[in-house]
Amino acid sequence: MNRMSWFNTVSLTLGFAFLYIPMIILIIFSFNESKLVTVWAGFSTKWYGELLQNQAFLDAAWVTVRVAVFSSTLATILGTAAAYVLVRGGRFFGRTLFSGMIYAPLVMPEVITGLSLLLLFIGIGLDRGILTIVLAHTTFSMCFVSVVVSSRLITFDQSLEEAALDLGCTAAQAFRLVTLPIIAPAVISGWLLAFTLSLDDLVIASFTSGPSATTLPIKIFSAVRLGVSPEINALSTLMIAVVTVGVITASLVTKRAMVRQKQDEMAAARAE
Amino acid sequence: MRRALLIAIPYVWLLALFLVPFFIVLKISLSDIELAIPPYTPTLDLSQGWAGIRDFFSQLDFENFVWLTEDDLYWKAYLSSVKIALISTVLTLIVGYPIAYGMARAPTEWRPTLMMLVILPFWTSFLIRVYAWMGILSNEGYLNQILLWTGIISTPLTILNTNTAVYIGIVYTYLPFMILPIYSALERMDESLIEAAEDLGCSRVQAFWLVTIPLSRPGIIAGCFLVMIPVIGEFVIPSLLGGSGTLMIGKVLWEEFFSNRDWPVASAVAVVLLLILVVPIVLFQRNQQKQAEAEQ
Numbered sequence: 001m002n003r004m005s006w007f008n009t010v011s012l013t014l015g016f017a018f019l020y021i022p023m024i025i026l027i028i029f030s031f032n033e034s035k036l037v038t039v040w041a042g043f044s045t046k047w048y049g050e051l052l053q054n055q056a057f058l059d060a061a062w063v064t065v066r067v068a069v070f071s072s073t074l075a076t077i078l079g080t081a082a083a084y085v086l087v088r089g090g091r092f093f094g095r096t097l098f099s100g101m102i103y104a105p106l107v108m109p110e111v112i113t114g115l116s117l118l119l120l121f122i123g124i125g126l127d128r129g130i131l132t133i134v135l136a137h138t139t140f141s142m143c144f145v146s147v148v149v150s151s152r153l154i155t156f157d158q159s160l161e162e163a164a165l166d167l168g169c170t171a172a173q174a175f176r177l178v179t180l181p182i183i184a185p186a187v188i189s190g191w192l193l194a195f196t197l198s199l200d201d202l203v204i205a206s207f208t209s210g211p212s213a214t215t216l217p218i219k220i221f222s223a224v225r226l227g228v229s230p231e232i233n234a235l236s237t238l239m240i241a242v243v244t245v246g247v248i249t250a251s252l253v254t255k256r257a258m259v260r261q262k263q264d265e266m267a268a269a270r271a272e
Numbered sequence: 273m274r275r276a277l278l279i280a281i282p283y284v285w286l287l288a289l290f291l292v293p294f295f296i297v298l299k300i301s302l303s304d305i306e307l308a309i310p311p312y313t314p315t316l317d318l319s320q321g322w323a324g325i326r327d328f329f330s331q332l333d334f335e336n337f338v339w340l341t342e343d344d345l346y347w348k349a350y351l352s353s354v355k356i357a358l359i360s361t362v363l364t365l366i367v368g369y370p371i372a373y374g375m376a377r378a379p380t381e382w383r384p385t386l387m388m389l390v391i392l393p394f395w396t397s398f399l400i401r402v403y404a405w406m407g408i409l410s411n412e413g414y415l416n417q418i419l420l421w422t423g424i425i426s427t428p429l430t431i432l433n434t435n436t437a438v439y440i441g442i443v444y445t446y447l448p449f450m451i452l453p454i455y456s457a458l459e460r461m462d463e464s465l466i467e468a469a470e471d472l473g474c475s476r477v478q479a480f481w482l483v484t485i486p487l488s489r490p491g492i493i494a495g496c497f498l499v500m501i502p503v504i505g506e507f508v509i510p511s512l513l514g515g516s517g518t519l520m521i522g523k524v525l526w527e528e529f530f531s532n533r534d535w536p537v538a539s540a541v542a543v544v545l546l547l548i549l550v551v552p553i554v555l556f557q558r559n560q561q562k563q564a565e566a567e568q
Contacts, residue, residue, distance in 0.1 A: 008374035012386070015371035019393050019447065022404035025414060029407065038412045082282035092279055101286040103557045107498065109505020109549070111522045112542045115529060116293030119539070123296055139289040142282065154564065171274065193395075200397045203507055207529075217399050224399070224512060228407045236400040243395050251388055 023240060030233035037228045047234040057219060057235065064199060064216040067130060071137035072194035078138065079145025079194070080187055084175075086146065087153040105143040113140060114207030121208065128210030136208040137198040144197060145190035152186035153179075182261075185254040192250055196243065294546070301336055301539035336540035345524065346541065350548065352519040356435070357503040360442040364499050365492065367443055368450035372491075373484075375451070376458035387455070394448035401445050402512050409437050409513070433515030441509040446502075450495040457491025458484070490563055497556035501549060521545055 030048075034041035051057060085092075086099055105113065117136045118128075126132055160182070164174040180187075202217040209215060223232055340346045375386045393401060408414050409432040416428040431437050461484070469479040485492075507522035514520070521541065529538040 005377070007370075008377050011370035012374040012378070015367070015374070016389060018367070018444070019390070022408060022444070023393070023396070023401070025408065026400070026404040037407055038410070038414065038417070078282045078285055081278055082286075085279050085282065089275070089279060094283070098279075098283055098286070099561070100557060101290050103560055104553055105290060107501035107549075107553060107556060109502055109507075109522060109545065111505050111507055111525045112297075112546060115525065115538060115542050116297045117289065119296045119300055119535075120289070120293040135289060139285070142285070146282075150564075196395050200399065202399055203526075217397070220399055220403075221508075224403050224406070228403070228410070232403065233407075236397070236403065239400060240396050243397075244392065247388065247392055247395050251384075255384075 026233055027237045027240065030230060030237040032230055032233075035230060037230055037233065047230045048238075051231055051234050051238075054231070056214075057216070060214050060216045060219040063130060063213050067133045067137060067205075067213075067215060068195050068198040071134045071141060071198045072191050074134070074138040075142040075145050075194040076187060076191040079142035079190055080149050080183075082142065082146040083148075083150035083153055084179075087150050088158075102143050102146050105140045106147065108140075110201070110203035111207075114204040117204070118207040128208060129213045132208045132210070133205050133213060133215065136204050137194075137201060140204065141194035141197045144193050145187075148190040148193060149183060149186045152183045156182050185257050189250060189254065192246065196246075199239075297539045297542050300536055301543045302333060303536050304333075304335070336536050337544070339537060340540055340544060345519075346521075346544075349519045349521045349524045350544070353504050353506075353521045354548070356438060356442075356520060357500045357506075360439050360446070360503055361496050361500040363439060364443050364446055364450045365496060368447050368495065369454060369492075371447075372451045372454035372458055372488075375455050376461070383459070390448050390451050390455075398445055399508060402441050402508055405437065405441055405444065405513060406432060409440070432513065433518075435514065435518055437513040437515075438510055438518055438520075441513040442499075442503055442506070445509065446499045449498040453494040453498065454488055454491040457488040461487050490559065493559050494556070494563070497552060497559065501552050501556065504549060505545060 029037050029040075031043050031045060032040055033044040033046070082098075082102060086102065089095075114136070117132075117139070121128060121132050121135075156179075160178050161174050164178045165171070169177065200217065201215075202221050205215045206218055206221075209218065220232060220235065223229065371390075375383065375390070378386055406413075410416075411428045411430060411432070413432070415431070416425075419425045420428065431440075465483050465487070466479050469483045470476065474482060505522040505525075506520060507526050510518045510520040510523050511526070514523075525538055525541045525545070528534050528541060
């Protein structure tokens with residue numbers, strides 16, 4: 001049944017209009033000449049120029065990117081291991097607690113996670129800075145990575161791993177040569193998810209950062225509290241552009257990987 | 273051996289950085305405020321042996337929790353957070369279900385694109401998406417400009433800094449969390465079931481209520497939990513879109529911590545919030561596990 005009823009067309013149109021119009025308005029008004037964000041006064045890119053002159057924003061952006069790269073990489077390694085343990089690990093002591101600790105951070109209010117991590121860092125005498133934000137971000141984003149990766153691990157055919165083991169692979173080799181290439185798209189999207197989660201986070205970073213390390217969301221939040229400003233619109237537009245390009249590239253890459261995998265499978269089937 | 277290591281590394285990480293911090297919060301919530309300088313008394317001094325442990329427990333007290341019940345700011349904030357979360361979950365479901373339904377019934381070749389269109393805003397900064405509404409809803413904002421220009425209203429509506437703005441912000445930012453689980457439940461559904469229901473004499477509306485809704489129930493439940501639980505502790509939306517009348521516990525905790533610097537009371541607020549959330553979090557986890565097992 002490939003025809004769309006009018007109801008579906010209307011709900012999709014309204015739904016996507018609701019999702020996208022606010023961001024489109026935001027982008028349009030970043031090119032506004034006037035300082036007043038709500039009155040259109042002609043096209044200009046001057047707010048982008050001013051943004052690039054703003055050393056505080058640039059410093060914060062550099063901190064944010066470093067935190068995001070480190071924490072998402074760590075989170076991907078830990079999250080993939082956690083997913084493997086959850087799906088293939090069988091029974092072990094404390095499995096329920098383990099899966100609870102994987103799912104709970106997904107819905108845990110950020111104020112609680114932030115406060116509890118801060119009190120931990122102070123308790124063990126760790127100075128607040130980039131390191132503490134990385135540790136905090138790794139902890140909550142590894143859970144997202146592990147959910148993404150485990151959903152891929154569940155659907156793939158375990159007999160492939162068993163075949164590799166039968167043919168003389170060690171467990172580590174089987175993982176590296178068979179499992180990892182198959183779950184690679186999920187691992188990559190897990191990394192991207194962890195990266196954007198870290199890029200976005202305001203609340204946990206506010207609790208766990210010290211005066212030496214201010215991230216971009218913290219900077220944006222303190223500016224936005226005073227009201228709407230064209231400079232923030234310009235910054236938001238740049239961030240939306242980066243994310244859009246990233247997501248589209250990632251989806252094209254995974255699509256190509258999936259097509260290639262299908263072709264390989266078909267070729268293998270023909271060879272038999 | 274290797275297996276043990278593979279289990280141990282993420283396990284120990286989560287124990288140290290997720291579970292242990294909660295006990296620290298619990299401990300500090302039972303301590304006295306000491307001029308904002310850590311460490312807060314009491315401290316556990318194991319070198320003194322049994323006497324140290326006894327001292328530790330005798331110094332714990334519940335005065336911060338008593339304080340939470342005496343000042344009605346706190347319980348009002350908890351109640352109002354739960355109320356706002358429940359109402360906005362229902363609103364998100366009402367807005368999100370038709371979108372998920374439309375996506376699941378769209379031609380197969382459109383679906384990946386539609387899916388990406390839902391995910392894309394979810395990847396864009398939460399803060400930016402909330403900020404976008406500040407320009408729309410303010411008194412001189414775009415919404416009021418349009419309504420005034422078309423003559424629907426004669427004086428600007430006050431929406432920003434009210435609870436209405438908070439509801440709009442929550443529905444907007446949490447919508448993908450509602451759409452995606454419902455969509456994945458609806459997409460798996462066998463459409464011939466609806467045809468069967470119609471052949472057996474159901475009207476389209478009846479078939480929807482009796483077949484489609486029950487089959488999408490796991491998705492609806494997952495979506496509602498994914499929206500409701502984090503919204504109860506939400507901080508960014510009430511502080512940017514809400515007004516002085518918007519009482520939410522996440523904001524109270526933030527102010528207790530950053531403005532009043534009263535860490536023990538902030539910890540007590542967090543402990544009570546966690547107690548409120550334990551039941552829905554456990555139910556959510558059960559639902560996820562059941563679904564995962566059904567797929568396996």
